Amino acid sequence: MSLLFTKRPDRFDYQASRTCRNCESVFQGKFCPRCGEKVVESYERSVRYFADDLLNALTSLDGKFITSLKMLLTNPGRMSADIVAGKRVPYMRMVSLFFVANFFYFLFPIFEAFNTSFNSQYSVQPYSSMIRPWVDARLAATGTSIEAYAETFNQQSSSNAKLLLVFIVFVFSWVLYLINWKRKEYYADHLTLSFEFMSFTIFFPTLLMSTLLLVALKLAALVGLDWSRLFYDEIISPVILLFILYFFVRAQVTFYGASWLKAGLRSLLMFLGFAATMVAFRFALFLVTYWMA
Ligand SMILES: [Zn+2]
Incomplete structure (x- = not known):
């Protein structure tokens, strides 16, 4: 257009x-x-x-971009189903769509939903006890305080997280493949859906919803309500999770041809798989950041 x-x-x-x-x-x-x-x-x-x-x-007010965004929100899994079936002209290329999403996330990181702080890496991740001695050894060797190291680490981690989003796409495509391998002929079909899923997650729950919630927070502050304390944990995170669940159920029906009941059950498996993917992502993020910081 x-x-x-x-x-x-x-x-x-x-x-x-x-x-x-x-x-x-x-x-x-x-x-x-x-x-x-x-x-x-x-x-x-x-x-x-x-x-x-x-x-x-x-x-990017290209007709294909707008069509793709609309389809992404209103009918998750449809674009991948069409692309796999050979109907590609109406949409932006899936990989390009993902990189546009990535680009917006890079420019407007309102909530760094994919970043993980040093404290979280050091204390609360499943692999924290494994990596703590590495960090401690480095602090001892360089004579750096943990606070100073945390600051450098967090700065580096913030930009690494944006560059590594594609890592989630690839790992999660294998989760999709393991759960649904009978339902598609080619591995790349699952990879296409994985790109669609990450584009969806960045555009809607991460960028759009967090912007709207931030506006709501500011408006609440105007009338004297302070919601900022419960903001991230009690509002943003559940909103992201609900969006993700919505995508999984719809994609199971539309892309993998499941009944609603099976879609519900498999969505829970996908959810666990996504949680595992995020642990792998945070670990990779730690390794890259530890290597650079
Ligand atoms: Zn020619």
């Missing part, structure tokens, strides 16, 4: 024979049937077209 050229009469000569500029096969129409190269028309080389293209690229 174009922002500046919304209605332009199609004067393209579909009958003329053309030689593809890329692969040199001879064809008729706008696209080379062999390699997919598009015939560039003279208006597409105008400054106006260039500006339009740039505007599209900058705002």
Whole structure:
């Protein structure tokens, strides 16, 4: 979809024979049937077209992006089902959608839902007792205080967490594969759904809902209510979990073709698998950060 050229009469000569500029096969129409190269028309080389293209690229207000976002929220699993079945044109490429989500999360980390603080790494994770001696040894060797180390660690961890989100996608795709291996022919089908799931999780519960809740918090503060203390643990986390559960149940029905009952049961398995994935992610995040900090 174009922002500046919304209605332009199609004067393209579909009958003329053309030689593809890329692969040199001879064809008729706008696209080379062999390699997919598009015939560039003279208006597409105008400054106006260039500006339009740039505007599209900058705002991402591309029709496919909006269609994909809507589908992501209203019908989880549909986009992956369509893509796997070969209906790809209406949507943005799944990997691109994920990187756009990642990009927004990078720019607006309102709540760093995927980051883990040094204190949490050191004390409350299932692997904390294993890594504590490593940290203690390093502190002793360098003569650093634990508070100073925690500060450096947290700064490094915050940027690492954003770069490592794709790790969750790959690990979780294996969880999906293990739970649903009979229902899809190819591993990559599960990987597609895993990309859809992470895009969903970043766009909706993480970015959109946390922004709305933050606005609610500010409004509450205006009338003298202080909700900030219970904000993260009692509001944001349950909201994220509910969104995730919604995605799992819908995706089981739409993508894996399960009945509602089986979808409910398998969603719980997926939930446990996701929890395990997050432990693996935090451990990887610790290793990378420990190595860098
Ligand atoms: Zn060609």
